[in-house]
Amino acid sequence: MFRGVTTLSLDTKGRLAVPSRYRDVLSAQGDGRVVVTADPSKCLLLFPLLEWEPIEKKLNSLSSFNPQTRSLQRLLVGNAADLELDTTGRILLPAMLREFAALEKSVVLVGQGAKFELWNESRWQEQMDLALTFKDGDMPDELAGFSL
Numbered sequence: 001m002f003r004g005v006t007t008l009s010l011d012t013k014g015r016l017a018v019p020s021r022y023r024d025v026l027s028a029q030g031d032g033r034v035v036v037t038a039d040p041s042k043c044l045l046l047f048p049l050l051e052w053e054p055i056e057k058k059l060n061s062l063s064s065f066n067p068q069t070r071s072l073q074r075l076l077v078g079n080a081a082d083l084e085l086d087t088t089g090r091i092l093l094p095a096m097l098r099e100f101a102a103l104e105k106s107v108v109l110v111g112q113g114a115k116f117e118l119w120n121e122s123r124w125q126e127q128m129d130l131a132l133t134f135k136d137g138d139m140p141d142e143l144a145g146f147s148l
Helices: 020-028 049-061 067-076 097-101 121-131
Strands: 003-007 015-017 033-038 043-049 081-082 090-093 106-113 116-120
Touching: 003 015, 003 043, 033 067, 033 097, 043 049, 049 067, 081 090, 106 121, 116 121
Parallel strands: none
Antiparallel strands: 003 106, 015 090, 033 043, 033 081, 043 116, 106 116
């Protein structure tokens, strides 16, 4: 399980140094191979290869005659990039995906269970501000009765 928020820096070539606490897991779940793709929220999703493959298979099995489904297939599968951790634990993020998510020097890596989200730092702060603004009646129905 990936959890927690880590602020990281991209180097001038667009490489991201994966925190050491996650490297062993990524190596075990796909021999250091990961898939990075675009997310509708304008961040990137980073999956260990073994976690991504069933998602991709399911997406590709959906009907491409539905315009919304086809758009999601284009976004997620069409933008998916196979990457591999180098010997120092870095991945080179493709320029097109960095541009899509507006990733600059300072980025935020957010553990989300079986995957990570990779955010532009200011966009991540906007997401956190939104998460703190539930108004009366805005709570999703599936959270009714949920308690921490």
